[in-house]
Amino acid sequence: ISESTAHAYTSAVVDLLAARAPGLLKTLRKHEPDFVLLDGTLTECDRVGDGRADYSHKHRCHGVNVQVVTDPGGRLLWLSPTLPGRTHDLTAARTHRIIRICERQGVPIVADLAYQGAGPWLTTGIKRLQELTPTDRTRNRALAAARAPVERGVARLKSRRIFRRSRCSPNRMTSIAKAVLTLEMQR
Numbered sequence: 001i002s003e004s005t006a007h008a009y010t011s012a013v014v015d016l017l018a019a020r021a022p023g024l025l026k027t028l029r030k031h032e033p034d035f036v037l038l039d040g041t042l043t044e045c046d047r048v049g050d051g052r053a054d055y056s057h058k059h060r061c062h063g064v065n066v067q068v069v070t071d072p073g074g075r076l077l078w079l080s081p082t083l084p085g086r087t088h089d090l091t092a093a094r095t096h097r098i099i100r101i102c103e104r105q106g107v108p109i110v111a112d113l114a115y116q117g118a119g120p121w122l123t124t125g126i127k128r129l130q131e132l133t134p135t136d137r138t139r140n141r142a143l144a145a146a147r148a149p150v151e152r153g154v155a156r157l158k159s160r161r162i163f164r165r166s167r168c169s170p171n172r173m174t175s176i177a178k179a180v181l182t183l184e185m186q187r
Helices: 003-019 024-031 089-095 098-105 134-158 170-185
Strands: 036-044 061-070 076-079 109-111
Touching: 003 170, 024 076, 024 098, 036 089, 036 134, 061 089, 061 134, 061 170, 076 134, 076 170, 089 098, 098 109, 109 134
Parallel strands: 036 109
Antiparallel strands: 036 061, 061 076
């Protein structure tokens, strides 16, 4: 078959899988976790979509921001639609209303320091602006240990080559992320 036919078939399958991906609210109602873990990651793209907006100065590359929600065991529950790579994690969480949805469902969130200041429903560590007390250090260690499963979830997501170095348009990454979520939910 020709390259264009293979591309058309691949796009059709990705779109079909993406259409089957559940939303965050449906996922929280189905799984009823005690709490969820939230983290953001940059999916690198070699093609420039919106130029300046897709460039992440932190990672020094073009890409898109994907928010990852896992259960306490590290199982992927939800992947957000993509935003430009320069988007901060807290801004992305607010844009996708992750915090508000979890609050309304009564599901607490544990996240890293990037989400600090998001409200009382979200638990983060304490930034080290000055010397931390032993209690604060113990709290930070406990939260880091509790957050380890989300880091494993992100690592499992990045084990797929499409999330390490995508050779497609950043605009296409939302459909790809939803398709991968559908495949991960089948595991």
